[in-house]
Amino acid sequence: MPPLERHALLRPVSREHHEGLLFCWQIRRALAEGRDPIAQMQSGVAFYHRHLLPHFAIEEEAVFPVLGAGDPLVKRAISEHRRLTRLFLSSDDPLRDLSRIEDELEAHIRFEERVLFPRIQAVATEEQLERIDRLHGLLAGG
16 A cells, blocks of 8 residues: 655654554564563553653644544544553553564554544544644654
């Protein structure tokens, strides 16, 4: 699938999805190489706090409101954020949780990039896009 063109003000948030896909690749590699799942999960929790938590906040505070809380795509994305949060903060079975994180995070990112973000971009006003950019600058330190 060819890359989708993003509005300039959505690109920084969209770029963070690439970091998430790279993280999924790192998990796949670590699992394939049989690395210590507890250490990998600790690394995953750090990634969650450093990257995903601020990213989820930007999406939920500025990006998703473009469509509204009642939109089925927004509801799905928020539900997936909660599910991913539970997986990252779980301590039940690191090997199983890493595998689920890798699967679910990649599917979530693909959904946002291919379905949700194009819809948001199609209906967002310039003012809404500028708000997303401003909030991203504040929360991501960019």
